[in-house]
Amino acid sequence: MAVSANRLELLQIADAVAREKSIDRQIVLTSMEDAIQKAARSRYGQETEVRAEINPKTGEIRFSRLLLVVDQIENDAIHITLAEARKKNPAAQVGDWIAETLPPFDFGRIAAQSAKQVIVQKVREAERDRQYQEYKDRIGDIVNGVVKRVEYGNVIIDLGRGEATIRRDEMIPREMFRPGDRARAYVYDVRREQRGPQIFLSRTHPQFMAKLFQQEVPEIYDNIIQVKSVARDPGSRAKIAVISRDASIDPVGACVGMRGSRVQAVVNELQGEKIDIIPWSPDAATFIVNALQPAEVVKVVLDEDSARIEVVVPDDQLSLAIGRRGQNVRLASQLTGWDIDILTEAEESERRQKEFIERTNIFMKALDVDEVVGQLLASEGFRSVEELAFVEPAELATIEGFDEDTASEIQARAHDYLARIEAEQDARRIELGVSDELREVAGVTTAMLVKFGENDVKTVEDLAGCATDDLIGWTERKDGESVKHAGYLDGFELSREEAETMIMTARVHAGWIEAAPEPEPEPAAEQAPEEQEDGEITH
Template sequence: MAVSANRLELLQIADAVAREKSIDRMVVIEAMQDAMEKAAKGRYGAETEIKVEINPRSGETRMWRLLEIVDTVEETSRQIELKHAQIKNPTAKVGDFLTEPLPPMEFGRIAAQSAKQVIVQKVRDAERDRMYEEYFGRIGEIVNGSVKRVEYGNVIVDLGRGEAIIRRDELIPREMFRYGDRVRAYVYDVRREQRGPQIFLSRTHPQFMAKLFMQEVPEIYDGVITIRSIARDPGSRAKIAVTSSDSSIDPVGACVGMRGSRVQAVVAELQGEKIDIIPWTDTIADLVVSALQPADVAKVVLDEQAERIEVVVPDEQLSLAIGRRGQNVRLASQLIGWDIDILTEQEESERRQKEFTERSTLFMRALDVDEMVAQLLASEGFSSVEELAYIDANEIATIEGFDEETAGEIQNRATEYLAAIDRAFDEERQALGVDDDLYEIPGLTAAMLVALGKDGVKNVEDFAGCAADDLIGWSERKDGETKRFEGTFKDFPVSREEAEDMILAARLKAGWINAEDVPEAEEGDVVVADDADEATA
């Protein structure tokens, strides 16, 4: 059977639209079928159920009316009685559909316009879906395009098959683009929106720099060298930490390239942004020394629980370590993920002297000893009365000028001082209405019970409902800055593991869980059966 000109033209149109919009040919044919169904309903009635089928090989169009087979007809345009249906099809039964062929129809001007709108909308939706799927799968890649227009500082980029936007805050400072300029950027988000998929690009994202290095350094592309962390002050300065899985390859040298050729290619793309490349190490102390280059570091003190680093530098190196407007230390902090405090050697000496004086004064007051004895204890590294009370007396006796009798007297005075404090705290605890039962939780002291009472935790049930974060606090990192939220035990040296042990003991005592329900932990670790105890830090 020969294909008529109209049928051939229909298929040619479907093929042309599919090629132009880069969508599946069947999507266009289905859109045509929907358009014809809508036009047919305009002639036969909107309530009529009509099915149109276009043969994708021949272009032949067939049209049917669908009638539901029922016992009692309520809508004559959509239903047919069973006995009448069985005349046409003896095997028909209730719930089936009977098809009645409809003659081909000519489209009037209004019907044709309506059909065109349906086809255009369907094709547009398919085109948007195709673009969304394509670019959603390219999140994390670098794309190339040309500047189509600039609106209020935002750059609209033509990617060939779609448009993307680089918002003003995602552009490198002082960077100017004009119509037709070529631009490379990082795809960091693709969203479905009412007006179609929105593709968001960035030139300030840290991963933009990572992808540029991947393009310039074959070892990174091959996975031999890994970029472990990046911190950027876009357009000004950046720090990048790299490591190599092959000991024979220097990761820093490979990223710099011969005479700096590789790193200079990245610098040129980033408008002259200076890049410090440092070797990554899992030892935080060594990493912070490298991250603060070019400044020299004299001493590093780590607080692992608070993820805070105290760095001591020579007096003349302070401004170099901090950097202009704090840039060097800020980037180093972002690179490592810890907060960094910078002190000069003089400031550290003054602080140590102040702490020594405070400890000496504490020992004089608490132990009722003279200044010389207090200073001897402080100089030996004792920092609290608790240490003196619970340490082996022989360690005190070994201090020059002390003997066993002196050591015993000092320990007795320390114990009496702590007991007096405990009594005072216990009286305050009782005044706050905190139950005595909480003393049965291992690790809790009278001072801790007072802190709990001030936070409204007054019995075992209340304490069992706490999370570890409620007790020791947590940290949240955002935009390179760490914000600390204090817990009830902020003034006590309690670790997360110790807090979880206390909570577990309270839940066992309160009967929330049974001892057999608690998995055996290795090396003294405790498994707490409560999602609320997960750290958010």
Template sequence: MAITSANQLELLQTAEAVAREKMIDPALVIEAMEESLARAAKSRYGAEMDIRVAIDRKTGRATFTRVRTVVEDDELENYQAEFTVDQARQYMDDPKVGDTFVEEVPPVEMGRIAAQSAKQVILQKVREAERDRQYEEFKDRAGTIINGQVKREEYGNVIVDVGTGEAILRRNEKIGREAYRPNDRIRCYIKDVRREARGPQIFLSRTAPEFMAELFKMEVPEIYDGIIEIKAVARDPGSRAKIAVISYDGSIDPVGACVGMRGSRVQAVVNELQGEKIDIIPWNEDQPTFLVNALQPAEVSKVVLDEEAGKIEVVVPDEQLSLAIGRRGQNVRLASQLTGLDIDIMTEAEESERRQAEFAERTKLFMDTLDLDEFFAQLLVSEGFANLEEVAYVELDELLVIDGVDAATAEELQARARDYLEAQNAKALENARALGVEDSLIAFEGLTPQMIEALAEDGVKSLEDFATCADWELAGGWTTVDGERTKDDGSLEKFGITLEQAQDMVMTARILLGWVDPADLVTEEEADEDDATEEAEA
């Protein structure tokens, strides 16, 4: 068929109809038509020709043009779409490289195959425009709740109609053994929106902790208004959850506001989550206090926090142990997720037994190294001395407060401790030299002979080796993989080296080797201070 005056207006009418149906810009449909007509024309005039089509937005008239570009003589490759300066002089005045010559060509007769190809181009362009519109619509809605209608279920995954597109609720994002039938209404959390080759993919979730937080925001006006803030959420989907809240208004109880009159607010969330039991906990900046709250309903006797390791020890009465751990470890697991800490729960009896073991171990250390009787060694431990270094280098007055210790005895104790430590240091240095440690590392300030020996056993034998170490390789640390925290052992961890100390030591080594200019470090510190000041002022 030819594009004649009889059907010119039909192009515009078709474009308008398709645009309305697909809710896209009519100009995109017309551009698709132009491209499809140009493709059909190329099949008639030749694929190497640069044929372009322009449809008048008012009259619908389609204009077919052939475009040729002026190129250098040695760059001429496509004789149908390019020509040299000399060739162009036949058609143009004073042609230059890069100029284009446009001439109108007769409209083409579209056969059945060309018409089908044109239709495919238009459909493809319309689909792409539809996908772009869907992506633009949903990309900013990630992190919100959406209501949809179940269309079908495929291999356990639920396909949800969300109005202008489809979204997917994967089976691992469903609560428990939820089952849905076509046309069921469903409420989900938009977890992610991705632009993919097959179109925008909208991923939904009903198990995400954020889903519960958004539900509370819908049910509790104080959260929506910012008076109450949800600080943390931990869930065992379909079974139990813990949510930590804080109020910025002293007259409003955050827990009571979330529970609502006769539990109406929290019950609305529970019903949406298939009966999931929810513990609402007051948030506290003090981590031990927060943890005590998080382990409710169990009672806690004592909390010991190791901030560096991100680990916390909790002591509970013997009869409270099962309640603190919960069925299948659920209570302590949720409390750990809520606080971001590894929690080690023990009974008062177990804690007492451990303290006794530590007391006996330290007593034996002092007996063996200082040649003391058991009673005297126990006196040292009772006064808080944990190692030989504390005995050797503590102020003499701190030893004199021990019953039965006079100045002569205190001096003798310190002399024995120092002699033993010096002997150990000499032995450690001897072992380190035997392992091939260089003098540059031995002379490095801040490393004890025992530390140098430990480094040598791990293959660090020179100052260059030490300068290439990462801080966690020296001080140890923790790595979280798939939600599980694993311990990374450090070469100097047993000596109590912190990450900050390890960073300082490694940086000092790099400065000594000339790898780092101290002036650059000062500039970076000043920049960090300026950034911190700007943030505080903001």
């Protein structure tokens, strides 16, 4: 059968659009079918269920009308009786659809214009879907493109198969782009929106620098060297922590390269951003000391529960450790994930002296002893009256100038003091209206009950309704700084796990949940034949 010119032209148009928009040819043909169906309805009636099919090989268009088989006709444009349907298809049943061939027709100008709009819309939707599917899997990659235009400080990048945006706040400070410039950036988000897929790029994202190092350092690409963390002050300074899986390869040296060639290539791309390459360590203290380079560190004190660390530096190194406008310590904190407090040796000595005096005064007041005894107990490392009350008497007796009688007397006074405090706190607990039932929750002390009462937690149900953050507080980062929000039990050195256990126990007491069943003991292993009595072997 000969193929007419207009049919060939239809297929050629479909092929051309598919190539130009980088979409599937079948999607273009389907959109043409939808457009022709819409035009056919204007010819045969809007109620008519018209179907148009384009032969993908010949370009021939066939029209058919779908009719629903029913017992009683309500609308003859879309319904057909069972008797009529069986004349066309003897196997027809009520509820089936029967296709009836329609004669071809000539499109009018309005119908053709309407069809064109449908095709353009469908092709545009297919193109947007193709772009989204392509770039949603490229989040975390670096892409190259040409600057198409600059709008209100935002840079629009032509990626060849789509457009992307670098927002003004995602650009390195004082960086300027002009139309026609080539640009490299990091894909950090792809969203499907009404106006099409939006691809968002960044040149300030920490992972942009990590990916640049991956391109410049073959060992990182081959996963011999691993980038553990990155912290950036875009356009000014950055720190990157690296570790080598191969003991024979120095991770810092590999990233620096011969005469600094590798790191310089990254610096040039980042508009002269100074980069400190830090060897990563699984030991938090060592890693933090490395991260504070070039400052020297004398001593570190870690508080793992609150993820804080105190760093002591020589007096002349304080400004170097903090950096200009706090930049060095801020980047080190971001790199390690720890909140870092920096003290000079003089400040640390002054603080220790202050704590020593405070503890001495506490012991003098609580135990009714003179200053010399209070100083002796504080210098031995005792931090509270509770520690004195429950330490082994023999340990107290070993303190210089103490004997067993002195140790016993001090412990007796400590117990009396704690009993007095306990009675005062219990009276305060009753005054606040905290129920006795709350005391039955494991881990809850009388001092905690007072704090609960002051925060309006007075029953087991009140405690069961609390979140862990309510008890121990939480930390959030604002403008690069950590802000600590106090919990009800601040100062009790309660871990997150202990707080969670306390709340879950309260929920069991309140009847909200059932207690977890205790694990069954493992059955004893059967005795091996060789170990049976009298040396007998049974079968």
